[in-house]
Amino acid sequence: MAGVSLKCGDCGALLRSVEEAQEHAELTSHSNFAESTEAILNLVCTTCGKPCRSKTESDLHTKRTGHTVFVDKTSEAAKPISLEVPKATAESNQAGNASTSQPEEMVVPEVDKKLLEELEAMGFPTARATRALHYSGNAGIEAAVNWVVEHEDDSDIDQMPLVPVNTKFEAPKPSLTPEELKVKQQELREKARKKKEEEEKRVEKEKEKERIRVGKELLEAKRIEEENERKRILALRKAEKEEEKRAREKIRQKLEEDKAERRRKLGLPPEDPSAVKPSPVVEEKKSSLPVRPATKAEQMRESLRSLKQNHKDDDAKVKRAFQTLLTFVGNVARNPDEEKFRKIRLSNQSFQERVGAFSGGIEFLELCGFEKIEGGEFLFLPRDKVDMAVLNSAGAELDSAIKNPFFGVL
Known part of the structure; x- marks a missing residue:
């Protein structure tokens, strides 16, 4: 082309x-x-x-x-x-x-000194004012200002212009009387001042809009964070109350069994069940409501309770196992795309000492979605099976198991 x-x-x-x-x-x-x-x-x-x-x-x-x-x-x-x-x-x-075989000598062009002084009084640098007067043909203040506006983005706008030494300066023909010139200069100054004020107001308005927008976003983010924290606390409290309720029921059942055992040792006949006033809990169990299947959270809670009861003689290690499981779950929840947090080598010595040696630890991870792969050498949670609701439930159950003193007592 x-x-x-x-x-x-x-x-x-x-x-x-x-x-x-x-x-x-x-x-x-x-x-x-x-x-x-x-x-x-x-x-x-x-x-x-x-x-x-x-x-x-x-x-x-x-x-x-x-x-x-x-x-x-x-x-x-x-x-x-x-x-x-x-x-x-x-x-x-x-x-x-x-x-000529030598470069021609260059000098600063001559311009109208009065116009130059007027432009300097308006705030223009000497080099910019000289360049504007020279390239506008010394035609007047307005022509020079218009030239500056049109060329204010030029890289050499503040460089002093140079012309050949023999270039003649032609003074502009006066087209305005001194009074008219003063009025025109005043108008130009006023116009420049108003333009500057309008620009400052516009910039300030834009800044205020940005401050308001950022403020609204921060308030909304804070509100969402507080709402999530409130829901989390309510869920933890509900889980703790349910755990305490089950613990009290088990204690009551244990007391009944101890009472029956003492009557047997003393040779007394067993207590007539018809004479025993049914407890509110027993009445609840006689409800005609259908029995619903255990939820994922209940299965996790039962798995942790079984782990603690099977190793109740070593409370410190059980607590460490809970904290390790909480770390695994938290890492996946925070970094679901990181495969290193979703893959666990079962033969790892640290994993075996903290979790693998405890009955129920691996079962809890499987409830969270982990699967055994490569002949049972690894536990792996596929990315497409990462369920944030399940991981949040697992974190809540582990937190309750660590902090609740009644957890798995009986």
């Missing part, structure tokens, strides 16, 4: 012709140009017809005029570029090269 532009290899600027490339080289001292198939952007304002060669230029035009609608005519303006140097330009370059 034929090239449609020249691209500066030093700064990336796209140029329409060899003449533009030469002008760019004179202004920037860049010399690395290459033919490019990338077309120069041509955004035409539908309101005033001004063509813009970049998105930045169209944004500046919108900022200055308020015009927001542009038509992309890049494809219409794209034409194969000619790499031939115009004859007149070539001849002038040859003449220039023949006339």
Whole structure:
């Protein structure tokens, strides 16, 4: 495909012709140009017809005029570029090269000092004000300010401009009386002040909106956290009450058995069951409600109770086993995607000392979803079988078993 532009290899600027490339080289001292198939952007304002060669230029035009609608005519303006140097330009370059072999001396251009002082009084740096007056042709304060607005994103905006030493300064023709000039300057200052205030108000408004949004998110997160904590505490309390109720019933049954044993040793006849007032608990057992199957949480609780009763002579090791199981469950709940937390080697010495040696420990992990694999060498919980509700129930039962002094007493 034929090239449609020249691209500066030093700064990336796209140029329409060899003449533009030469002008760019004179202004920037860049010399690395290459033919490019990338077309120069041509955004035409539908309101005033001004063509813009970049998105930045169209944004500046919108900022200055308020015009927001542009038509992309890049494809219409794209034409194969000619790499031939115009004859007149070539001849002038040859003449220039023949006339001197040394680079021409460059100096700071002369500008209208009064206009320069006015721009400095408005807060513009000397270099920026000088550049604005020079490139706007010393046409006046408003023209210089407009030039600054259009070129405020230029990388060299605050560099002092340089021109050949023989460049003549032409003073601008006065078009306004001193009184009109003062009024115009005052209007420009007022406009700049209002623009700055509006920008500050807009920024402050955006900051306030962001603070409100962040505040709402923090409040909502705190509310959800408190609600989850409240539910967890209620669940723990309910489990503890149920455990205490079962413990009291077992104690009552044990007392009845001891009482019957003492009557037997004393040779007394067994107590007439009809004369014994049924307890509220017995009445509850005579209810006609159907017996529901044991839930997963109840199976876990029974597994832990069996483990403690089978090893009731070594309470410290039982507690350590509960804490180890709680660590396994917690690691999976917090990192369900980490396989290392979902795979346990049964032959591991630490696992055997803490859990494997206790009857009921491996069974509890299987209730949590772990499965024996590779001939029973490992316990593994597949990722698709990780059930957060089951893991939360397991954590609650283990926490209750560790903290409840009545757990597994009988």
